[in-house]
Amino acid sequence: MTSGSTLTLDGVVVPAAGSVLDVVLAAGVELPHLCKDDNLPAIGACRTCLVEADGRIVAACSVAASSVREVVSGSERAVRLRRGVLELTAAMVTPGDTSGGPLGVTFRDTLARAGVADSPPDAPQPRSHLDASNSFFTFREDDCILCGRCVSACQALQHISAIGMAGRGRATRVTPGADETFRQSVCTSCGSCVAACPTTALSPRMEVRP
Amino acid sequence: MSVPTATALPVRSGLLAGLHARNSADGWLSRDAVSEVARACRIPVAEAWEAATSYPQFAFAPPIPGPQICMGLSCVLNGAALPDGAVATGCQFRCFDAPAPGADAAFPEAAIRVAGPLLEADSDDWRGFEQASAMSRDEALAAVVGSGLRGRGGAYFPVGRKWESALAEQRPIALVVNAEEGEPGVFKDRALLGRRPRRFIEGLAIAMRVLAPALTVVFVNGEARAARESLEVILPGCDAVLPYSPTVISGGGGYVLGEETTLLNAIEGRKPAPRLRPPYPVESGLFGMPTVVNNVETIANLSVLFRNPEAFRPSGTDAVSGTKLLSLSGRIRRPGLYEVPLGTPLSDVLNMAGGPIVGDITAALVGGPSGGFLPPTEFGEVLRPGLMHPTGAVTGSGGIVVLDSSSDIRMAALAMAAYNAEESCGKCTPCREGSPRLHALLTARSPGPLEPLLEVLGAASLCGLGQMAPGPVRSALFFWPELFS
Numbered sequence: 001m002t003s004g005s006t007l008t009l010d011g012v013v014v015p016a017a018g019s020v021l022d023v024v025l026a027a028g029v030e031l032p033h034l035c036k037d038d039n040l041p042a043i044g045a046c047r048t049c050l051v052e053a054d055g056r057i058v059a060a061c062s063v064a065a066s067s068v069r070e071v072v073s074g075s076e077r078a079v080r081l082r083r084g085v086l087e088l089t090a091a092m093v094t095p096g097d098t099s100g101g102p103l104g105v106t107f108r109d110t111l112a113r114a115g116v117a118d119s120p121p122d123a124p125q126p127r128s129h130l131d132a133s134n135s136f137f138t139f140r141e142d143d144c145i146l147c148g149r150c151v152s153a154c155q156a157l158q159h160i161s162a163i164g165m166a167g168r169g170r171a172t173r174v175t176p177g178a179d180e181t182f183r184q185s186v187c188t189s190c191g192s193c194v195a196a197c198p199t200t201a202l203s204p205r206m207e208v209r210p
Numbered sequence: 211m212s213v214p215t216a217t218a219l220p221v222r223s224g225l226l227a228g229l230h231a232r233n234s235a236d237g238w239l240s241r242d243a244v245s246e247v248a249r250a251c252r253i254p255v256a257e258a259w260e261a262a263t264s265y266p267q268f269a270f271a272p273p274i275p276g277p278q279i280c281m282g283l284s285c286v287l288n289g290a291a292l293p294d295g296a297v298a299t300g301c302q303f304r305c306f307d308a309p310a311p312g313a314d315a316a317f318p319e320a321a322i323r324v325a326g327p328l329l330e331a332d333s334d335d336w337r338g339f340e341q342a343s344a345m346s347r348d349e350a351l352a353a354v355v356g357s358g359l360r361g362r363g364g365a366y367f368p369v370g371r372k373w374e375s376a377l378a379e380q381r382p383i384a385l386v387v388n389a390e391e392g393e394p395g396v397f398k399d400r401a402l403l404g405r406r407p408r409r410f411i412e413g414l415a416i417a418m419r420v421l422a423p424a425l426t427v428v429f430v431n432g433e434a435r436a437a438r439e440s441l442e443v444i445l446p447g448c449d450a451v452l453p454y455s456p457t458v459i460s461g462g463g464g465y466v467l468g469e470e471t472t473l474l475n476a477i478e479g480r481k482p483a484p485r486l487r488p489p490y491p492v493e494s495g496l497f498g499m500p501t502v503v504n505n506v507e508t509i510a511n512l513s514v515l516f517r518n519p520e521a522f523r524p525s526g527t528d529a530v531s532g533t534k535l536l537s538l539s540g541r542i543r544r545p546g547l548y549e550v551p552l553g554t555p556l557s558d559v560l561n562m563a564g565g566p567i568v569g570d571i572t573a574a575l576v577g578g579p580s581g582g583f584l585p586p587t588e589f590g591e592v593l594r595p596g597l598m599h600p601t602g603a604v605t606g607s608g609g610i611v612v613l614d615s616s617s618d619i620r621m622a623a624l625a626m627a628a629y630n631a632e633e634s635c636g637k638c639t640p641c642r643e644g645s646p647r648l649h650a651l652l653t654a655r656s657p658g659p660l661e662p663l664l665e666v667l668g669a670a671s672l673c674g675l676g677q678m679a680p681g682p683v684r685s686a687l688f689f690w691p692e693l694f695s
Contacts, residue, residue: 084666164260172636178241
């Protein structure tokens with residue numbers, strides 16, 4: 001077989017176009033991908049789209065399909081590692097009752113499909129701030145999994161850069177301006193961050209909906 | 211005759227210099243100060259803030275006054291204690307003089323214990339550069355490829371192949387020298403820049419001749435002030451060999467800057483966090499240019515190579531030619547810098563260094579927070595690229611911390627786990643969430659099995675910091691399970 005034009009996915013030969021994640025999703029195979037947004041380049045932060053490619057564990061979003069020959073999406077090791085990462089992610093958030101944006105159910109659905117339990121409602125979280133300064137949306141930190149989609153949408157798609165990922169390690173937080181509120185920042189309320197958020201952290205304000 | 215000049219770096223590359231200026235003038239960085247620097251560098255405030263707050267060296271509140279005491283592992287092993295009113299700092303890279311005060315100072319000549327071709331006294335000629343200049347650029351490149359020289363930052367990638375890949379792009383190249391020596395227990399680049407600056411400059415001149423880079427940046431650890439000063443003293447006198455003077459940028463700390471794409475983000479005035487690879491820096495690196503990132507020791511080796519090409523290849527193992535600078539510290543009689551051929555057994559190096567201070571050597575941490583512990587039964591292993599033991603030990607950038615009968619191996623393993631958690635940049639979930647959890651589990655009364663978490667951290671993390679973070683813990687658990695039960 002010519003390397004590059006096709007690859008073997010779970011034993012089936014498929015066209016090798018785009019990223020490995022594109023190929024897997026096009027084949028109808030279920031694979032978590034919390035930080036990969038259809039409108040944005042791969043971020044590679046959530047590490048949930050792990051598959052085995054030519055025997056190596058890789059994040060499917062960040063590998064070109066043409067650079068691998070064989071992908072196994074459901075190998076025992078890949079499933080175990082995906083589950084391990086999802087468990088770490090689940091422990092970051094306290095389940096809330098907000099509705100979220102258009103993709104807000106993505107994270108809950110992903111956990112449910114993988115059979116990963118929520119963290120206990122009383123689990124201490126390093127991030128717990130609520131920013132309700134914007135008229136159109138709210139930002140609840142304790143629902144944030146730091147996937148980076150909102151920041152990428154704001155910086156790389158809209159070129160506004162109202163928000164960034166301030167701090168490092170567990171102190172990392174999605175932060176408007178120089179530790180300001182959304183209202184104090186240069187945010188134009190374009191809504192791209194809300195549209196990109198896979199959790200209920202960034203939620204449209206119900207009271208202003210038409 | 212035209213004088214080649216460097217392409218100007220975009221204004222946003224001035225972020226670190228601007229932050230340093232305000233941090234030293236005010237003692238800390240206020241939100242207003244960061245906003246002002248951001249405007250001067252034409253960077254959106256949120257981007258400047260996310261970058262600034264990622265550097266451990268900057269303060270975001272007025273600092274607590276008091277003497278600074280280094281509480282790095284080697285200093286703690288040698289009895290460092292924190293008196294009332296003193297402020298603890300991380301490793302200050304003076305492990306050869308442990309316990310050390312928490313401030314930078316010039317690297318002392320006496321801490322060079324064993325010198326080879328890299329560390330022998332600087333000569334006052336430019337014979338190596340003249341050798342390279344007598345060749346065509348292609349011939350000089352072929353000499354680098356043929357020498358088998360590999361990168362000394364720790365990954366041991368073939369230098370010639372990296373250069374060929376960047377040149378094959380047929381676009382203006384950026385050359386970045388990584389002097390962001392941030393691994394606790396390693397002080398070799400500070401020694402080279404501070405004590406053998408001409409060897410480094412000659413290597414840089416050779417690299418600049420072969421690569422003809424449009425941009426050249428030397429990125430120095432922000433706390434290595436003495437090394438930076440040494441470089442700034444010598445640079446003005448190097449017009450004869452350097453086509454133009456490199457831009458010197460001081461970092462703001464952070465172990466993750468050893469990862470090359472993180473270093474490139476730092477130079478670009480962005481948040482120091484790793485990029486996805488591919489594309490690799492040789493394809494698309496600094497501001498999208500094909501970029502060669504080489505360590506200080508790698509660059510200095512070019513001088514050795516062109517001065518005596520015949521001597522270069524046979525002096526190391528088959529796989530890797532040349533010598534390696536080892537930074538020895540901890541509970542060893544003669545801590546300091548040792549230059550030995552790659553392929554030397556670890557036991558030989560420990561013997562050269564005079565053995566333990568008290569009792570016996572009980573363990574050696576080889577490769578620091580990204581390496582692993584080895585017990586004396588494994589000291590026959592030779593220094594080489596890649597793993598020295600499947601549980602984690604790597605030669606890496608050459609840091610070796612020795613533990614003796616007075617040392618607490620469990621404490622040392624916990625210190626490495628804590629360090630990796632602290633130094634996680636926070637970008638990817640496995641490292642950000644997994645490394646603090648690993649430390650918490652280790653200190654818990656009944657930690658349960660750790661291997662599932664070690665596997666996730668090692669296999670799922672985005673960059674080498676998380677991928678190699680399991681090493682110290684996994685190796686300590688493997689060789690001394692009783693200490694953790």
